[in-house]
Amino acid sequence: MHTRFEVNGFRGLQHLALEGLKRINLITGRNNTGKTSLLEAIFLHSGAYRPDLAMTLNANRGLVSTRIELAGPLRESPWSSVFNDFNDRGKIELIADTESLGRRSLRLRVLRDPKDLSRLAHTRPLQSTQQLPAQWSAEGAIVLELTYEDPKKQRRHYLIADQHGIRTDPPPTPPPYPGFYLGARTRVPFQEMADRFTQTQLESQQPVLLEILRIIEPELKSLLLLTFGGQTVLHGIVAENRPIPAPLMGEGFYRLVELAVHIANAKDGIVLFDEIENGLHYAILPKLWKSLLQAARRFNVQLFCTTHSRESAVAAHQAFTENGPDEFRLYRLERVDEEIRAVMYDERTLSVAIDANLEIR
Amino acid sequence: MDAQRVETSRPILIEKNRLLLVEGKDEFNFFSALCRELSVSNLQPIWLEGKSNLDDKVNTLVISPEFARRVVSLGVVRDADESEASTFQSVTGALKKAGLSVPPYPQTFVGDKPKVGVLILPGNGRPGELEDLCIEALGPDPAFSCTEALFSCLSRLALPLPKELSKARVQAYLATKPEVHISLGLGALKGYLPLNSPVFEATKRFIQSVGA
Secondary structure (H helix, E strand, O other), rough: EEEEEEEEEEEEEEEEEEOOOOOOOEEEOOOOHHHHHHHHHHHHHHOOOOHHHHHHHHOOOOOOOOOOOOOOOOOOOOOHHHHHHHOOEEEEEEEEOOOOOOEEEEEEEOOOOOOHHHHHHOOOOOOOOOOOOOOOOOOEEEEEEEEEEOOOOOEEEEEEOOOEEEEEEOOOOOOOOOEEEEEOOOOHHHHHHHHHHHHHHHOOOHHHHHHHOOOOOEEEEEEEEEEEEEEEEEEEEEOOOOOOEEEOHHHHHHHHHHHHHHHHHHOOOEEEOOOOOOOOOHHHHHHHHHHHHHHHOOOOOOEEOOOHHHHHHHHHHHHOOOOOOOEEEOOOOOEEEOOEEEEEEEHHHHHHHHOOOEEOO | OOOOHHHHOOOOOOOOEEEEEEEHHHHHHHHHHHHHHOOOOOOOEEEEOOOOHHHHHHHHHHHOOOOOHHEEEEEEEEEEEEOOOHHHHHHHHHHHHHOOOOOOOOOOOOOOOEEEEEEOOOOOOOEHHHHHHHHHHHHHHHHHHHHHHHHHHHHHOOOOOOOOOOHHHHHHOOOOOOOOOOOHHHHHHHOOOOOOHHHHHHHHHHHHHHHH
């Protein structure tokens, strides 16, 4: 579990540090203060050895196509948007201090120096199906170097864009802990949901999922995988009715299905959930937070959520102050003098702010 | 001027770059009326509900949205109650804990972004509260003599007096007005208190300094 997370040079976040992280962390702030970027940074860090996630992040925001210009006036790296101010001559550094795994740093930089590129060309043999480029130079390839460092070792992985396309080298190994990012406007593909739900079934975790989902649908009997329109889709059975495809059971319900399934799959890892209030009625929020805390405890998952809803933040505070140990923090991101900073609300300050009816978003 | 409380569910947002932190709803209304009297529109009176102590309230106000970005001037107004000195000490203690500049005396301003000043009422080292200042201002009003006679009568007959006598005296006076608004703050907003009285000069100077 992260106790501290620091972001340097990532998207709009020049330097940002979250201190005193807890099991459940709620991020608030006005529009364009970097809430989603912060989740993306934590997600990128959780990928550990995967420089390709730098491109996946844009796809999660709906920017699915990437133009790669290896030469010419438009030449820019396909991952420049993840660098602060789109300046891919800068450096990204993401640092997590964790309870059990020590400090883990991830650094990203674009290799430009012909010497670096040449060295890389010699030390990273290409796949047999690919031809060695005539010359690896600033015009011949664009390379993103990822350095991941934990207390025991340092590893480097490269995302290489050249005339053969884009590839990661060496192929990334599984990360040290699972991390899932659930965007506000993107759905997890049905097949992926089916795979993850299957995993929860294999581990007999359906009762945990049902407990969370019954907050919205008290009559929910069970979940099962069936085909719908040729795809395998999660279905819910409510009372004695026929199974209904879960995506047809309401936006809020299905987002909660996605969240619950991913928490159950993220044992000892993290889940990032953008705009948790979307589709959810305010009245269920206190119960929802309590259930999420129970599930997060059960799977030892750390949860990072963003919200624009004061009701959601107040409900979380109320739910967690009644639940024993201090396992909740609220961070508000705000822009001061062109920089974004994080303001932490512990249990006491949040309690004062809520009692005083002060804005916390 | 009562925008803060018109829509009770709407949380307080810092909207101006000069803040006047007051003790309660009555003070909020009173100082809103005084700002109107002075045509000071760039100052936002603010009061924080809840049972938390002043330290926690100031600390939470300082970390609230827009405070760091916007606030250039902060005035804190409190009743002296038993002692002006100990109230001032408690306010400056709260300011210090919140990382704000600490003025050496009431009605002086120190620091920058925000500059900070403290006003303890009724002022001049006296114990008491805002109501005492209002009573002083009401002195020349004949209607006030009538309501004061009520309390004299109670005393003469050895009947128990209200626990919060100053509040009761102001409320009794306000009960003589055409529309019965028994709270001091609403009375001030209604124009029932003589805000042009010289008694409020020091208070007005303080507001103008916060707003300057």
